[in-house]
Amino acid sequence: QQPVQSPQAVILREGEDAVINCSSSKALYSVHWYRQKHGEAPVFLMILLKGGEQKGHEKISASFNEKKQQSSLYLTASQLSYSGTYFCGTETVDRDDKIIFGKGTRLHILP
Amino acid sequence: EAGVAQSPRYKIIEKRQSVAFWCNPISGHATLYWYQQILGQGPKLLIQFQNNGVVDDSQLPKDRFSAERLKGVDSTLKIQPAKLEDSAVYLCASSRPDTSNTEAFFGQGTRLTVV
Numbered sequence: 599q600q601p602v603q604s605p606q607a608v609i610l611r612e613g614e615d616a617v618i619n620c621s622s623s624k625a626l627y628s629v630h631w632y633r634q635k636h637g638e639a640p641v642f643l644m645i646l647l648k649g650g651e652q653k654g655h656e657k658i659s660a661s662f663n664e665k666k667q668q669s670s671l672y673l674t675a676s677q678l679s680y681s682g683t684y685f686c687g688t689e690t691v692d693r694d695d696k697i698i699f700g701k702g703t704r705l706h707i708l709p
Numbered sequence: 710e711a712g713v714a715q716s717p718r719y720k721i722i723e724k725r726q727s728v729a730f731w732c733n734p735i736s737g738h739a740t741l742y743w744y745q746q747i748l749g750q751g752p753k754l755l756i757q758f759q760n761n762g763v764v765d766d767s768q769l770p771k772d773r774f775s776a777e778r779l780k781g782v783d784s785t786l787k788i789q790p791a792k793l794e795d796s797a798v799y800l801c802a803s804s805r806p807d808t809s810n811t812e813a814f815f816g817q818g819t820r821l822t823v824v
Contacts, residue, residue, distance in 0.1 A: 600751075630812065639800060639815040640752065685751050687813075695740050695804065696765055697813055699751035 734803030
């Protein structure tokens with residue numbers, strides 16, 4: 599089942615913060631976050647595993663609330679290069695290695 | 710290491726014609742995925758291979774789409790006959806699943822336009 603992302607789109611000024619949410623109706627084993635720029639392939643940002651964890655990647659971090667089947671991606675002090683569409687991909691506890699992606703959140707950073 | 714290779718990058722065909730896409734995954738990656746990404750949407754899983762066996766093809770329109778992964782390495786995805794709604798980017802991804810994670814690496818994709 600496809601995870602639900604919110605918001606659908608965000609417009610920020612450079613230096614502002616953003617939060618992108620991803621939720622699932624199924625018990626999750628992992629949540630994957632990808633960023634895709636226009637005309638390019640999705641690029642892996644990070645993976646969060648069952649057990650509830652938080653990870654960081656430069657000024658981009660994420661959390662995974664296993665009980666709520668939710669993950670949030672945090673972008674702090676956003677840079678122009680952060681513009682793109684962010685997708686969360688989820689893998690259920692079945693561990694079938696199947697990654698199902700949400701519809702994406704479009705992020706546009708203004709100078 | 711070399712990334713996931715896909716070809717062609719672009720393809721324009723008329724409806725009812727056939728088309729084939731090729732993917733060479735990262736060496737050693739047992740799992741290979743084909744995704745369809747329609748403009749403005751997230752990637753939709755079409756088929757997943759583990760080595761040369763199909764793990765999941767529940768979303769593959771089998772009346773017109775077919776895929777194979779002979780020898781458990783590279784893969785081809787075919788559409789025959791194509792419809793207008795098949796216009797999309799077809800992404801191939803591969804992963805090396807272990808006990809902890811299944812990070813998928815994507816190729817550049819093939820942009821298909823059906824006219």
